[in-house]
Amino acid sequence: MEVVYQSNLRCGNCLSKLKPYLDAEPTIKQWSSDLADPRKLVRVQLxxxxxxxxxxxxxxxAGFSAQELVTVKPDEKETSKFKLSSYRPLLLVVAYILGVTLFTEFAIGQFEWTRAMNHFMGFFFLGFAFFKLLNVTAFAEAFQTYDVVAKRWHGYALAYPFVELGLGILYLSQSFPLLAxxxxxxxxxIGLVGVIAAVRNRKPIQCACLGTVFNLPMSVVTIVENSVMIAMAGGMLLM
Known part of the structure; x- marks a missing residue:
């Protein structure tokens, strides 16, 4: 059984103080740490x-504190890789955005692909920014666990919800299409690079696409989400 703990370890010196205690404990089969993660994770096999x-x-x-983040039992490792039910909030939000987009086109009276894509992407970014803005600090901490830029620059993680908000406004107003x-x-x-790395490493990371309101696990669903948005933006540049 693997248990992941979030700790207040700060550096290698802190880890060296904790190491003798974990090494001497007979119930611990093996353990590892990830101090590069903002949550200072320690994974323990019990x-x-x-x-x-x-x-x-x-x-x-050892003079430190920790809290349990996630527990994975041996018989759950395979089944926990992907469960569609875990993404119910994300699927509902995307379905809602798609429904609003279709309703908007219906209200206009004539379906037009470019306009519909602008509406979908505008509603998408506004909706996803809303959930992130509910707790920007918590989102930034979760985002830093996998995004390659946010790991190195905390300001990028804090600014990300506002970038999405701005993109939503640009798409709905159909202003500056090249920029948007x-x-x-x-x-x-950039986000896709970090997501792919996280999925390949099979780390128990929370997907922050809907902020921290929902505990969405990182998986291929996030890869598809980012890829579709890139493809749509690329397609609109070619139109």
Whole structure:
């Protein structure tokens, strides 16, 4: 059984203080750390679920604190890779955006692909920005766990919801199409790199596409989401 803990470790020196306690604990099969992650993760392989609190005691004895982030039991590792039900909030939001887009085109009286794509992408960015803006700080912390730019620049993570908000306004107003589509390709492309890396590493990372309101796991669904937006923006540049 693997348990992932979020800690207040700060550096390698802190880790060296904790190491003897974890190494000497017989119930711990193996452990690893990821101090590059803003949450300072420590992954521990335990012999039984009852020992989870024992790890917290070891952190305390070493002079640090931690909290359990996620637990993956051996029989759940395969089934937890992908569950469509886990993405119900995301699918509902996308369906809602698609419905509003179709309704808008119906209200206009004539379906036009370019305008419909502008509406869809505008509603998409406004909707996704809304969930991120509910707690920008929490979103930024989650975003930094996988985005290649946000890991190195905290300001980018904090600004990201506002970038999406601006893109939504540009698409709905159909202003500066080259700028809107160019920024979309760049931003979503950068995000796609981090998402692919996270999925390939199979780390238990929360997808922050809807902020931290919903606990969405990172998977191929996020890859598809980013890829579709890049393809749509690229297609609109060619129109």
């Amino acid at each position: 012999s039984s679920i009852a020992e989870k609190t024992r790890v917290l005691d070891l952190f305390h004895q 589509n160019g920024v979309t390709i760049a931003v979503m492309g």
